[in-house]
Amino acid sequence: MTATIENPNYAYPARSAGRRGPNLEKAGWIFMRASGVVLVVLIFGHLAFNLLWTPGGIHAVDFGFVGGKLAQPFWQWWDVLMLWLAILHGSNGMRTIVNDYVHKPTIRTVALWAIGIAAAVLIILGTLITFTFNPCPEGADLSLLPSFCAEL
Amino acid sequence: MSQSEQKNEHSLGSEGASEAGDPSAQAEAAVDATTADAQAVSAGGTTPSPADSAAEGTARQVEPEPVEEPQSFPVTIIVRRYDPEVDEEPRWVDYDVQMFATERILDALHRIKWEQDPSLAFRRSCAHGVCGSDAMRINGKNRLACKALVKDFDTSKPIYVEAIKGLPLEKDLIVDMEPFFDSFREIQPFLQATGKPDKERHQTIAQRERFDDTTKCILCAACTTSCPVFWTDGQYFGPAAIVNAHRFIFDSRDEASQVRLDILNDQEGVWRCRTTFNCTDACPRGIQVTKAIAEVKQAMISGVKL
Numbered sequence: 001m002t003a004t005i006e007n008p009n010y011a012y013p014a015r016s017a018g019r020r021g022p023n024l025e026k027a028g029w030i031f032m033r034a035s036g037v038v039l040v041v042l043i044f045g046h047l048a049f050n051l052l053w054t055p056g057g058i059h060a061v062d063f064g065f066v067g068g069k070l071a072q073p074f075w076q077w078w079d080v081l082m083l084w085l086a087i088l089h090g091s092n093g094m095r096t097i098v099n100d101y102v103h104k105p106t107i108r109t110v111a112l113w114a115i116g117i118a119a120a121v122l123i124i125l126g127t128l129i130t131f132t133f134n135p136c137p138e139g140a141d142l143s144l145l146p147s148f149c150a151e152l
Numbered sequence: 153m154s155q156s157e158q159k160n161e162h163s164l165g166s167e168g169a170s171e172a173g174d175p176s177a178q179a180e181a182a183v184d185a186t187t188a189d190a191q192a193v194s195a196g197g198t199t200p201s202p203a204d205s206a207a208e209g210t211a212r213q214v215e216p217e218p219v220e221e222p223q224s225f226p227v228t229i230i231v232r233r234y235d236p237e238v239d240e241e242p243r244w245v246d247y248d249v250q251m252f253a254t255e256r257i258l259d260a261l262h263r264i265k266w267e268q269d270p271s272l273a274f275r276r277s278c279a280h281g282v283c284g285s286d287a288m289r290i291n292g293k294n295r296l297a298c299k300a301l302v303k304d305f306d307t308s309k310p311i312y313v314e315a316i317k318g319l320p321l322e323k324d325l326i327v328d329m330e331p332f333f334d335s336f337r338e339i340q341p342f343l344q345a346t347g348k349p350d351k352e353r354h355q356t357i358a359q360r361e362r363f364d365d366t367t368k369c370i371l372c373a374a375c376t377t378s379c380p381v382f383w384t385d386g387q388y389f390g391p392a393a394i395v396n397a398h399r400f401i402f403d404s405r406d407e408a409s410q411v412r413l414d415i416l417n418d419q420e421g422v423w424r425c426r427t428t429f430n431c432t433d434a435c436p437r438g439i440q441v442t443k444a445i446a447e448v449k450q451a452m453i454s455g456v457k458l
Contacts, residue, residue: 023417023418023419025417025418025419025421025423025424026417026423026452026453028423029423029449030453099385100380100381100384100385100424100426101384103384103385
């Protein structure tokens with residue numbers, strides 16, 4: 001004896017039936033893993049170059065050193081990528097914590113917007129500065145500037 | 153027997169406790185043994201002698217083996233009581249019970265209910281770890297009361313017993329399980345296959361093995377109510393629902409895997425899992441819950457691999 005229920009009746013629609021917009025949870029989850037792996041390489045590469053590879057280590061890091069680095073496209077892109085991934089990774093983590101622990105809808109909305117605005121401001125300012133940075137400001141002491149400023 | 157006991161008591165009174173053991177042991181041995189054996193016992197004691205071995209040919213001497221009486225020990229159980237008609241807030245109440253090493257927390261609760269306070273309310277059905285009725289939070293960890301042995305706890309300290317967290321408390325150790333079962337129903341926990349074969353639906357041993365672990369679930373809610381995400385947001389489907397979805401998603405006979413993956417690919421679905429492993433630790437059936445959730449996540453990214 002077999003009985004087949006042709007139309008199983010389950011009056012429990014998926015939770016977010018009334019949700020608007022696309023569901024980015026899966027994309028967010030994958031982003032956190034991928035960006036984490038890339039960030040490990042970027043951050044340890046950054047630290048190794050600045051502190052181990054460069055003679056003098058931490059004492060050699062000054063305006064001239066940073067200006068010289070930000071004049072090269074390689075380091076510009078390295079730093080911009082690190083900035084974007086780190087800020088997005090960190091703020092997405094903060095968003096997760098807020099979703100998990102903040103229950104009052106008003107406070108939750110405010111907190112999520114605050115995180116979003118902070119991330120946007122940091123990313124825009126950081127990107128702007130990295131690409132528009134002038135390593136050789138006029139009238140500055142040449143001894144404090146990168147070595148190639150003397151040739152200008 | 154009663155005579156010898158009386159005699160023993162008498163000698164205990166007059167001669168002292170240290171000598172009281174010998175006469176009674178001899179008397180007990182003499183009751184069941186033959187006359188010859190009794191003589192051998194009274195003459196030679198326990199050391200074997202030629203007379204003893206000769207006597208064994210006719211009737212074997214029975215040495216009463218010292219059987220240790222099971223010793224009970226006092227245990228303090230502190231239960232989080234809540235009576236919605238009286239209490240505004242739940243309160244902790246202590247009970248002292250005498251327990252044996254072979255007994256479980258459920259036995260302690262029975263002892264409290266039957267001998268001390270009949271108003272204590274808790275669920276239990278089979279009492280053997282199969283029905284999943286008596287999941288509770290014991291010393292801060294979700295366990296089945298019928299599978300938690302008292303001797304496995306530090307009985308020099310009180311044992312705290314409370315209802316599982318994250319579900320509405322109804323009375324004492326009883327919670328409203330409906331939100332939990334709603335999540336379970338939502339993932340469509342039934343086989344969905346269109347073809348109607350003449351006989352059974354065939355499956356290889358390997359295909360059956362693929363989802364074997366998640367078939368063990370007894371829906372006790374120990375995993376879901378140990379999950380920190382579920383505590384703070386009851387909307388989360390919870391480990392138990394995902395485990396039961398896993399059981400059908402990876403079943404080679406089922407055809408609705410994608411439907412279940414779509415349901416769980418929700419804002420309140422598998423992506424809320426933070427892999428804290430509380431659920432794996434809590435599961436009384438030893439299901440690798442966090443692994444099952446990870447496999448469902450994997451199936452959403454790269455498809456179901458049976």
